[in-house]
Every structure is written in structure tokens, then in C-alpha cells.
Amino acid sequence: MFISHLSRYIPENIVPNAHFTQINGLTDEWILSRTGIQERRKANLKENTNLLAIQAVRKGLENLPFPKEKIDLIVGGTYTPYDTIHTLAHAIQYDLNISDIPVISVSTACSTFVNAMEIVQGYFAMNKANFALVVVADHNTAYSNDLDTVGGHLWGDGASAFFVSKTRQTEQDWEVMDIITAGAGNVGKANEGVFLRPTQEGFVMKYGKDVFLNACQYMTKVTQDILKRNNLSLNDLSYFVPHQANLRITKNVAQQLELPEEKALSNIQYLGNTGCAGCAIALDENKHLFKKGDNIVVAVFGGGYSYGAMLVKV
């Protein structure tokens, strides 16, 4: 399958680290040294998860290389839902006004993007779809608490849309060579390392260290695995696009993989942790860098726990 087009939407409102100094005493230096985050974006009061997603799709429609009417599958991804009934994917369908196609929303926390792509792979394999739209969005600030000194400063909002075709549409298409996904819900503190229980409270980062260690371990291993099973070495890797949870995690994984730092793409410095949209946004932001034939690995880890990787050839 092929990524024919992609887009993103980032809210305008910038929240610098100084915001937290005023509210809970965390300094710019402390946040920066622990997370790599300098600022993050926050949705405004009229925005929500579904509207962030719709904005990303509308942006993508501007240069879509095929008519939008061809879209015959919508897979939405979020763990910060605005509405669990008129879900993110159904809100996209409403905005696109395309009838009677499979529409589903999925979640594996921060790793959702790769799972959503794998579900598309399944619909293509069944011959039940040919042109899929994958939209990932997280409105983390709707569920986070600025007063929380453990995790309140981590979160940003954002969305990204991927237009995925079963067959190549143009020479500019990227080919999805392979996808691996897996739950690790039975590992370490998966059941309460980080959680979001809507009827109780927002995000709770109870065992941040366990999340950190498992993210470093799983993103490294799944990257090695997907390269190996496609007969590629680390030298063949042009760019590495990890889930944007923490710049220290990205650096740790890059170091374990012995990757030069410039090959690991990051946006957490200015977007914060945008959840399952982070790595998807990074792909869109950096598309001008990618050259024909480049091998890109997207590697994700989600609280819960969950992990995955996608190998893309430009």
C-alpha cells in the first residue's frame, strides 16, 4: 500500500514553559532538561479532538492527488476522545459527506497511528477498500491538568491525516513496506504506568520511569525487528521517526541503534507530546527532506502498553 498524501493541523495557541513556572513552579530549565520541551500548542476553547482532525483533513484535501469521493474507508485514532459515540472517524465522515463506507475509530494510546495503518492494510487485503483516510488526533490538554508537576507540562494538541492507496497513484507516493504492531499490556506497570480514566480524572503518570524504560526498550527492539525482517541494516535507514514522548527517550533509542542524531526526527521541542499524532505530524513536517528510495522507520510506544513500527520507502 502507498501513502499518497499527508497533512497536519497544529493549533495556533503557544504555551511556553514559563506558563508552568507561574502555575506550579516548574522552571524552563527543569522542563527542558527532563523532556526537551520548550513550548507546546494548545487547542482553543472552540476546538476539540474531532475539529482538530477535521482541520487536518481539510488541509490535506487541498492537494489530494485523487478525488475525495474515492475515499472508501476512514480510520480515526485518538485516546483523548471528544465524543465516544459520534467518534473522530464519524466526524470526518460527516465533514466529507461520503456515505456507506466503513468508518471506525481505534485506540492503542500513543501507538495508535501504526495500528490504524495496519487496520487499513487488513481492509486492502480483504478487497473491502482501495482508498483509505487515516486521521490521528489528540486533544491532550482537554484531559491534562496544568497543576500536575509530574506530567502537566508534557502535553500538546495536534492532528495529522494520511491518504493511503492500495495501488500507486503517483511517482511521489511512498510505499508502506511493512507494519508490526503488538500490545505489551501484560508487561511491567502497563496497567497503571500512565492512565486516563474519563470518569475519574485526567491523565495520571503514576510510574513514569517504567513507561520511560519500556518505551526505550520496545522502540529500539521493534525498529531492529522491522529492519531485519526486510533485510535492511541500520545503515540502510535514512530517517527514524519515533513517537514524540520525550526527547530523552528519542536520544536513548537513537543511541542504542547507533544512529547519528540528525536521522532521528523530533518535534516535541515545540509541540510537546501530541499523543498518537506526534510521529504522523513529524512525517508531514519533514517530507521535504525525504528523497526517492529513502527508508524511513516510524516506531511507536503507547502507555497501556503497546508498540509498533512501520517501514516506508519514499
Add this chain to the structure above:
Amino acid sequence: MFISHLSRYIPENIVPNAHFTQINGLTDEWILSRTGIQERRKANLKENTNLLAIQAVRKGLENLPFPKEKIDLIVGGTYTPYDTIHTLAHAIQYDLNISDIPVISVSTACSTFVNAMEIVQGYFAMNKANFALVVVADHNTAYSNDLDTVGGHLWGDGASAFFVSKTRQTEQDWEVMDIITAGAGNVGKANEGVFLRPTQEGFVMKYGKDVFLNACQYMTKVTQDILKRNNLSLNDLSYFVPHQANLRITKNVAQQLELPEEKALSNIQYLGNTGCAGCAIALDENKHLFKKGDNIVVAVFGGGYSYGAMLVKV
């Protein structure tokens, strides 16, 4: 693909219609005539969506016709999440302690069960799984408001687990002959007919009539469609298992399809609307009725909107 085994879990606590008379003045007669509901089950304070799902799975493991270690895919479904990070599917993985298999949670509101089965079909088509566990659970009472005279009395809690194999395991397996799913998120009042916005409030049934009319229309049409494309007539239909939203919807659909009332299976009378678990629970409750060769259609409609059907041969 084949349904090799199934199970359910229903909480013990019974809430009769009289409960609402005390709280908001709705009478037993009024609720019964409008919805067909006499009583519903409510999870206790220690239970949550994930624990309801785990109970259904544990029950299923008792007579599972293959070792649980063979399970290589878990798809969870709910629109009333306990935790959006350690999702329902990840909680199941935690309880089963099976490592490194695809694990995802999905939602298309009340129609989720059929979408979850279709995702399994996709993994089987990709040769990425052979033994899937589909678990649907809704803890509606965690999000509903007993004071709400529009919809507070509708909701019940429950869960069901389906053990699905790519190849026939025993002569008792049911074969899944076909699945249709589609969003109808662009139809009528799909965007606000009924909604659940966790950061705002619980369930709101804003346009119940629009939901009712679309449920009657879509469940009838998708049943006709799935029979037609499998060269079956309504006379070939042994049992019809609709989403359990309202007994009047079930009767309306059965009437449109000219089905004898006894062919349409219902549990809403004593379970209420158990969300995406309702039709799955009904299949498990009635399995003693089904004879070899029976054709069963499960037809679903979800707020949001969304619809689907699954044709099963016993």
C-alpha cells in the same frame, strides 16, 4: 472464519423500573410501553468496563476448545471506556498474559461488535493472526444519569467474548459467512442525535426520534443486503439478532422484514440497552436454540451513526 466459542458476563445487581419512579417519576408502564425494558443490570462500584470484559473472557476460557496460548490477536470494543490508555483490549492482554500479539480497542458506538469482527477478518486475510479474541463491553451506567427522563432508564451493563478461528476447530463451530459495516456519520442528526462527551457530561439523547428512525431503516436495509448478496431469502433466515436499543425498534424491523416475532431475539426486557455488547450477549444466551445449518443475521446500528451486519451459519 469461525466462531469457535463465546461467553458473556452480566453484573448481578438488578435495577427494576420502580427505581426510576422513585428518582424521576417515570412509571413502570411508561418505560415498558416506550422501550420494552422491565429491568436492567448495573455493575457494582468495584466493577468497570475492563473488569466486565475480563469476567466475560474468564468465563469463556472454561470451555475453550483450544489452548488460550493460541490467541494471537485481541480486539476490544466499547464506547464507555474505563481507561483510554490501558484500554479494554490491553486489560484483557494483561489478564491473559499473552505477549507480543496485536491488541487494539475500537469503537463505532453500539455497532462496534460487527466492526471488531471485520477487523479480525482483515488480520486473518493478511495472515497476521489465526486465533482472535473479540471482547465487547459497555459500562453504560458509568456515564448515564438516573435523573435524565429522556434516556436515564435505557442503559444496562454487560460484556461478551468471542473466540474466533481462521480455520474450523470443531464441528460445533459457527461459520462467519459475510460481514458488512459502514458509517452513516453524515446522515440525519448523526453528529448530535445521541452523544457521549467525556469531558462535558454523560449520555445526551438529543434527537431520540432521529436515532429511532435511522436504526429502523438501516438495520432493515443491511439485513436485506447481506441476505441478498449471499443468495439467501428472508425465508432462509433462522434467527435475527439486532442491536438491543429498544424493543419497539426490534419489532419495527422484524415487521418490515416480515419476520415471525419469535425469530427476532431480544434481551433488552431484562438487560436494558447493553450497548455494543447487547447483540453479542444475545447470541451467547440463545446458542442452545441454534441448529446445524441455521442462518443467523446480526444487525447493528450505532449512534454516531454507524451500521453493519454479520451472517453466521451454525
